[in-house]
Amino acid sequence: MRVSIxxxxxxxxxxxxxxxxxxxxxxxxxxxTPVPAATPKAPPAVAADAALDPEVKRVLDGIQGFYANATDxxxxxxxxxxxxxxxxxxxxxxKVFFKKPRMMRWDYKTPVSKVFVADGRTLWxxxxxxxxxxxxxxxxxxxxxxxxxxxxxxxxxxxxxxxLMQSPSDVYTVELIPKRHAGDYQSLLLKVDRETxxxxxxxxxxxxxxxxxxxxxxxxxxxxxxxxxxxFSPPKGVRIITDPRQR
Numbered sequence: 443m444r445v446s447i448x449x450x451x452x453x454x455x456x457x458x459x460x461x462x463x464x465x466x467x468x469x470x471x472x473x474x475t476p477v478p479a480a481t482p483k484a485p486p487a488v489a490a491d492a493a494l495d496p497e498v499k500r501v502l503d504g505i506q507g508f509y510a511n512a513t514d515x516x517x518x519x520x521x522x523x524x525x526x527x528x529x530x531x532x533x534x535x536x537k538v539f540f541k542k543p544r545m546m547r548w549d550y551k552t553p554v555s556k557v558f559v560a561d562g563r564t565l566w567x568x569x570x571x572x573x574x575x576x577x578x579x580x581x582x583x584x585x586x587x588x589x590x591x592x593x594x595x596x597x598x599x600x601x602x603x604x605x606l607m608q609s610p611s612d613v614y615t616v617e618l619i620p621k622r623h624a625g626d627y628q629s630l631l632l633k634v635d636r637e638t639x640x641x642x643x644x645x646x647x648x649x650x651x652x653x654x655x656x657x658x659x660x661x662x663x664x665x666x667x668x669x670x671x672x673x674f675s676p677p678k679g680v681r682i683i684t685d686p687r688q689r
Contacts, residue, residue, distance in 0.1 A: 498606055514542065515540045515541075524652060524654075527652075534553055539667055564578070568674065574682070577684050601620065602619060604616055612635070617631055
């Protein structure tokens with residue numbers, strides 16, 4: 443198995459969720475399709491903004507503003523992974539928590555229990571049914587890329603070409619295409635609340651057409667989430683697996 447972290451297109455704003463999967467199909471309860479590691483910075487935001495349609499820019503700025511003003515965020519989520527070739531779906535769900543700087547927690551409740559925790563320094567992926575936990579230094583993982591948006595460091599216009607698509611009257615639908623090659627995914631689709639600019643759902647489309655959708659409900663910001671919520675100590679007897687590069 444490999445531990446790979448991605449941005450959860452939504453709550454962190456940047457775009458993707460944590461993922462733990464084999465090279466083949468994701469295991470039950472696993473996170474969305476991984477996003478590649480950090481790449482060189484794009485040209486200055488001014489240059490990116492200059493090419494944007496004014497309405498697209500307004501929506502992107504609204505999304506950025508919503509998350510820039512949030513010190514923490516919590517929500518319930520439902521994740522649906524659709525396998526294009528097999529014509530079937532896999533549904534999982536639970537609760538997610540974010541806090542600046544660079545802390546997050548995904549508690550998967552269905553179909554199996556699984557926990558992803560980042561405290562700003564270390565990433566843990568705990569699988570109770572397997573009695574094992576993966577440990578990785580945050581600086582050596584892809585997680586910093588995933589959390590830059592929530593931390594106010596990421597700019598959507600720098601990283602993506604964006605366009606608005608037809609939408610219901612209560613949301614904006616934004617398609618984001620990465621400006622640089624991203625081997626694990628080809629596009630991101632955000633459904634954004636027209637009043638608050640909070641991301642209601644995010645969908646990652648991989649190169650073969652599989653989709654990974656995460657829908658957020660009961661979103662609350664600035665709830666005063668304690669730092670201890672992002673602490674993790676593996677239970678006694680749990681097998682701990684570390685990144686070979688960090689041994």
